[in-house]
Amino acid sequence: MENNILNFSQYYKPHLKDKKKFNHLKIKIFQHQSKGQFHNADELINIIHSYNSIKGIVYGDDQINKKVIKLLKTKKTKFIIKWGQGLDSIDLKSAKKNQIKVKNFPGIFKTEVAELAVGFILNLLRKINLLDQNTKKISWRRIFSHTLKNKVVGIIGFGNIGKEIAKKLKGFDVKILYNDPKVKIKTYTKTNIKTIFARSDIVILACDLNLSNLGFINKSVLKNSLKKPYLINIARGKLVIEKDIAKYIQNKKISGYATDVFQHEPIVKTNPLLKYKKNTLFTNHSASVTYEAVNKINCEISKNIIKSI
Numbered sequence: 001m002e003n004n005i006l007n008f009s010q011y012y013k014p015h016l017k018d019k020k021k022f023n024h025l026k027i028k029i030f031q032h033q034s035k036g037q038f039h040n041a042d043e044l045i046n047i048i049h050s051y052n053s054i055k056g057i058v059y060g061d062d063q064i065n066k067k068v069i070k071l072l073k074t075k076k077t078k079f080i081i082k083w084g085q086g087l088d089s090i091d092l093k094s095a096k097k098n099q100i101k102v103k104n105f106p107g108i109f110k111t112e113v114a115e116l117a118v119g120f121i122l123n124l125l126r127k128i129n130l131l132d133q134n135t136k137k138i139s140w141r142r143i144f145s146h147t148l149k150n151k152v153v154g155i156i157g158f159g160n161i162g163k164e165i166a167k168k169l170k171g172f173d174v175k176i177l178y179n180d181p182k183v184k185i186k187t188y189t190k191t192n193i194k195t196i197f198a199r200s201d202i203v204i205l206a207c208d209l210n211l212s213n214l215g216f217i218n219k220s221v222l223k224n225s226l227k228k229p230y231l232i233n234i235a236r237g238k239l240v241i242e243k244d245i246a247k248y249i250q251n252k253k254i255s256g257y258a259t260d261v262f263q264h265e266p267i268v269k270t271n272p273l274l275k276y277k278k279n280t281l282f283t284n285h286s287a288s289v290t291y292e293a294v295n296k297i298n299c300e301i302s303k304n305i306i307k308s309i
């Protein structure tokens, strides 16, 4: 009996000790990393067609739609493992209907993502990147920045990551506001999104992407920005309308935008935010790409493959 596993994720590699277990259990991992960030559904279908049977797959941001699931069913696939947490690129309904188990790892990267969010806050307020650029140009011109202490930080989405950001900010003496329809925690002040934008100096997006919040951070929400907040997105690019954010930066109604995620990934040259280099800070969806986090999730995935075979 073949135990073929296709790996589409960029970072999954079993450790040596797991490889030995895999050999013993006749588990074979076939690597299919995309040249870009992910495979679209047609690319996945082409690859899947070339196998007689597939026990399971590991994927990252690859687009697993209904057609892909149907094809996997014909290959007797039992499980799909997400390298990470967000399940927004898979048709969960189809997977359930076809009795293919989907496994993800909620909260596995909360430390790394929260650390990046804190890094964004410090960099936006203290302008570390601009000072670095100037100083390396042998310029001694100082730039005014902002003190973080006593600022109001509004967090939209108060799940694993949102709460971890609040925890990490404790030592900075800031006031935390949050919005999340599913969470109620007495330690912090819960409020609506309009108030978050009206009262915050820094607004952080930390919610999952779902059908009800696609593009919900747009001009109709941004117009409530009374204190010219800095906006930070470590969750998903499609939560925001980037051209609206660009307009608000241009009109100086928000002070800046730091993001790890984009409406179109990888980033494209025509991204409207690229015009505002001084008020923006970009990373390429790499909040969870640390040696420690990758090592941790790869161990979990190997364990899961063995359990699910």
Ligand SMILES: NC(=O)c1ccc[n+]([C@@H]2O[C@H](COP(=O)([O-])OP(=O)(O)OC[C@H]3O[C@@H](n4cnc5c(N)ncnc54)[C@H](O)[C@@H]3O)[C@@H](O)[C@H]2O)c1
Pocket (backbone or CB within 6 Å): 084, 085, 086, 087, 106, 107, 109, 110, 113, 156, 157, 158, 159, 160, 161, 162, 179, 180, 181, 182, 183, 206, 207, 208, 209, 210, 212, 213, 216, 234, 235, 236, 260, 261, 285, 286, 287, 288
């Ligand atoms: N940048 C990265 O590399 C990276 C890494 C991991 C996770 N993420 C993203 O971060 C998201 C959050 O992660 P998490 O572990 O905290 O997830 P989580 O499921 O623990 O929490 C998400 C919270 O967002 C809330 N929410 C959903 N829609 C909302 C809305 N419209 N307004 C306010 N709150 C809303 C939910 O009720 C939930 O409590 C993930 O779904 C993923 O998309 C990004």
